[in-house]
Amino acid sequence: MPTHPEKLTKLRPITLGFREEPERPVMGLCLTVDNAVCQAPHAHPRGQLLYASHGLVRVSTPAGAWLVPPSQAVWIPPHVVHEVALPGAVTLHSLFVAEAAAAPLFDQCSVIQVSSLLREMILRAGRLGADYEPDTPADRFMRVLLDEMAQATVTEIGLPMSTEPRVKRVMDALAERPGLAFSMTELAQVACASERTLARLFVKAVGMSVGDWNRRLMVQHALTLLDAGHSVQRVAITLGYTESSSFIDMFRGVMGQAPGQFVGQRGARHGGGS
Template sequence: MIGLRLDGYDPDLHHDAAVAFCIRARDDELFSPRHQHRKGQLILALHGAITCEVENAMWMVPPQYAVWLPGSLPHSNHVTAGAELCFLFIEPAAVVMPERCCTLKISPLCRELILSLARRTDPERAQMPTQRLIQVLFDELPQQPQEQLQLPVSGHPKIRQMVETMAQEPARWNTLGQWASVFAMSERNLARLVVKETGLSFRRWRHQLQLILALQALIAGRNVQQTAQMLGYDSTTAFITMFKKGLGQRADPRPVSDGPGADPRPVSDGRVIASPQLKRPAPPQSVGRPARRETARRQVPYRPAARRRAAVGFPSA
């Protein structure tokens, strides 16, 4: 269950500076209705993805990312089937965090700190090692870079209809003219409505929705070609360009191992994401007198003495 209480656990009843725990969703998708917490909440996606709707915006949380929800902010959650998530709850005055909801790109160090805190038992949370871990975590969290993984939405019925329909059939509904015909209004008036309700042009708003849908499809197991076709792209290259421009990375949201000894994991195109770095053994050292270096002799063409002297500037004899 995702919501204010998780298996009977209410984080707001605890007054620790930070508490964390991990959960795994069931095999079917989960939806948590609108709720809120007194504490600030960081939702870290370990596997799968979660989409939060906050303040008329949808926030996508793929692996390697987390969404930050300030305390007392109403939100709802949609979790993909089998997703693994980690929740971090922070007292409002414990650390300076963004005042608005945002998506953070979590570093490997910050991720491991959160997971380590989630493994601590109740008696361990009061001990000094845990308190030092929390302090290091509080030093790292404000330094995590923010990413634009939100889709502005609105309570306006036309905007809601566009979001729901385009999410179901993204390849079919691509142009502003199509929606203008559906709503029996001019393209100019519809374009003004989209800007008024979302703050973005229809083109930018559609690309942001496509980015979120692409992340969901890639996380679900679709390859790049299938995802591009699902979104209506005629060219895979055009889709990759859109994805890289929006996220600054290639279209493969799976986490990359940071350790040099990680098991190699092949991706769809046959490349290896991470593999051990094997050092070439040094050649054996020779014992005794070192071998004489062979130097190449310069071949000088034969010239008579007079010609050789003239060539270097001496007067002929």
């Protein structure tokens, strides 16, 4: 079930976002936390790419709020006020991009797909850190990383979040157990509302039904598993489907194509398998 707010660890502000140093276009950071949240809404002069290689990251900005799995990352342009919450155990990678270097990237908050190549580059940037010198292999790597970020695809299956307490409790429950684990009756109990009230609140809060939101969540989780090399049959079983065909139909309904086709095309676009 969702984590109680009082049990969340308050994270101290990260200073990298405030270091100008344009000669270092990207500063990488990796940290592992459990049930954490930033102390307060904040903004910094560097842009920020937030990526959880394990777990989920919840990002809120004036433009919207998103729940992001390991198949995606969130881009926050410079000077945009945001909050970050990390429910559960999370390995978080942050790339802080100098304001001038951020200009060619996305001009608004965006959720992007993370290819296998981009994922490995993000992880390496975290290992390189922030104190490399100009015109070194690390510097050149960071500049190639910026090129790869600029080519990333903005996802069409983002998960909008809500601050409405009953809706948020349901979203947290679904996110902790992606799949067919809950019936509408059980979710209504989580929300402490009737099924009809929950259905109405959900559509009002995020513009889609509980079922549609959960299907997006399942597809995002499926993409993470498929990217890790799991078979379609194994992913279907993990998500609670007794037949792979039902999972494939659900995936096709959200993505417009079968999981095998999507992963194959994604691997071809990025020069290898997924």
